[in-house]
Amino acid sequence: MDELELLKKNWNKDTAEFKNYSDSDIYPMLHKKSSSIVKTLFYVSVAELGFWILMNFLPFVVSDKLKAQLEEMSHSWIYMALNILSYAVIIVFVYLLWKAHKAISVTDNAKKLMESILKTRKVIKYYVIYNLSIALISIPVSLYFSINEHPEISEQLEAASSTQLVFMAFVAIGITALFLGLIWLFYKLIYGILIKRLNRNYQELKKLEV
Template structure:
């Protein structure tokens, strides 16, 4: 019995050593973490922009054949439109994330911070949906442009039997599905982890708001 009492006393003494955090302390920590997360998202978006610029320019710089092919593709209004739209969307995404970062950095109100977190989550969600949509469109468009540039291939496909056409459509569909899955996994890994952390911060702030009310 004496040992039990000693254990109880020891537990109480240890428990008193734990630091209790006030709502203000929790807000400060959530604010700092949220600002850091959005800043990281902003840097990732910059890296992605640089990556796509390199993907689209390096082959043309390093290979005369690729440069000639890209020049031919630039004559296609569909390809040109998708390329310009892609860069515009990425730049818009970078700008919106920068706005979210500055908004979170300067806010001194839990409610405004929560609104900024929600806005950031929406920006990421719409950006991922946009990229998945573009990926879904790009493979059929690329196939169409390839047929336009290679009439001999189009003639061969025109001679396909119904079974061969079904197989071809199946291959294109499977390729599109795999491509979409890889993109989704990429964004799930990169952005998903950071969004989970933002959600955690949002939940902590939500508790503060509910408690204050």
């Protein structure tokens, strides 16, 4: 348990040790903790960038079949555009978190610290929304390429009855929903926990401002 959490736990105890803490004593603790949280968010985002780079290049060395499929898809401007956009967004996201950490590290004003926390929360929120949106777009695009690049799949779809097509559509929607749910859960666990802690700091800072 860190110093700030210990202080909050014992705040209402009738002891001189905790009665002597003033706003000027609490602020540095909130500042230090907020800076540490944003730094962790930055490191997590860098790790995520490294993970996606690894996942994109791994098929080229693991499987010749996957390598051939990726090479075929790379000729499509849609696939290339989505790939470039994804990396650009992640890089911008990493930069914004680095910038947020620097801003928090140098500020000595409670109001500015609160503004930095709010900006960080917005950056994370928009990043998660973007990732869910891009996943929603990528799944039908991937299905389109799979059908186009594999004539046998196209033939099976043409030969399928209306009932089978409806069933396959429901399966595709179910898989998409499951995939999006897993992505949301990942960001909820990784970024959500840290943002929740940052929110607690924000609420403590609001009390200091009153």
